[in-house]
Amino acid sequence: MTHNVAILGAAVLPVAKWQKPRDADVQVLEHETLAKVVIAAMADAGLDKSEISSLVFAQPRPYTQQKYFATFIANYLRLPCTGTVQEVLGNGMTAALAFEAAANDIRLGKSQVALALGINFESAVPAVEHMMNSMKATGDVDFHAPFGFTPISWYAMDAARYIYEFSSSREELASVSVKNRRHASLNPIAQFRKPITLNEVLAQKPIVDPLGLYEVPPRGDGAACLVMVDEEIAKVSGKPYVRVRGRGFFHEGAHQINEVPNDMIALVSAQRAGQAAYSEAGVTADDIDLAELYAPCTIIEVLASEALGLVPRGQGARLCAEGVTSLGGRIPIATSGGLQSRGHPAHVTPFYSFFELKEQLTGRAGERQVKGARLGVTSAELGNYNAALVHVLEGVQ
């Protein structure tokens, strides 16, 4: 027998630059920071720590000095477990994979209460140094990295191709940043909250043409904990909760580029994973009330929203500029502020997507609440959306 999975509690650290330089006398350490988030998430769920039986961590960045972080935290928080204690890793998909593993323990009856949690500290490591690692994660070390590709250079090439094929423009793409900052201005946990204009976005220094500073993700630190439970526990809690309605996964068997030329900007993995998730949930894209997508750059939000059927192919950038994907529009996307403004502590970023959907689907999103939101979709990816993991979530109040 399989069990339905629910998110009953959640807490996150506001995304910011929390990490201190290596030579600072006083440090901000990952385990102290994460422990507070875990305690807050369990208070939100209204459960006792003795009920937790699985811990699935997003693996921290290599800069975290405390290794085997999961087992360290099991000790730090005194959490004996009968389900599992593990760390998972998978580029930007890391936190969504942790969510999956925790959900699977519940589905299989190995746990009734599982935490999906993690912390990503990296902001005190200079970008030029950090990229020495990340360039090896987003390309072939011998046949791509020697040319100087960076993780977001692939997205920039998506943008160039999109503008070319669909007669779009940098201005249309940049409207995503303006929209997301407006959303972030209403989100207390967002990294950047001061509204910006289109002209300000266009005036920023170039990072990877045609994208400038405000169209790519900032660097930041974050931590999150989701309390995932057997839905029977959520029901008796009397609290509003979120039910996992469907999931889909697809890896196209390619890394950054497909050596057999394909339509790179169709994001076939997001298409296939999305279809699978909608099918399992018994819904269509038209039923979705809001989306919280893994989209490091503006162009990726556009492409993922098209691939998931939320907006028609080739029209995502224009429709964003017209307000269709804004709060108050037909299909609000990235009400949290998205990766550009809510922030992007990469290994835990998908946790923040689940957190935003939980806030929205349980009616707790305050000024940025999508009225009547019942169904939300979230995605995570790795590479240049070579793989996608999509979840459809439903609010139960």
Added chain:
Amino acid sequence: MLASQVIDRIRAFPPRMTEFTKQFWWGLASGDFQTTRCDGCERLTFPPKPFCPHCWSEGVRWVPLSGRGKLYSQTVVHAAPMVFQEETPYRVGIVDLDEGLRIATRVLSETEPRLDTAVEIVVLQYRDGPLFAARPL
């Protein structure tokens, strides 16, 4: 035989060479652009591999590539990893070779090339070894 261009510095992040891939890199140094083709299903692959990724046959042979293709996309990297700091900004791109293979490489062009423009592969002769790049025709 590819055109070649001398670059008076060492490669910022040199590729590793194996007993197998040295055929590619040594060939490149003398102007040959080549990859492997499956003896069974006859499909090409890039980068070259000691097996066929499509049918997993281990019977493969080296074949020359024309070094001609079309520019699928491109960008200029302004914010680069540490080892590329001296070279920024630099242009990179994705090329669809005439043989039906998609590769990623440097792009040599002072101005922004139009996408789908025809390009040729050239050898970049660094002091410590070769790399390759695409150049609009």
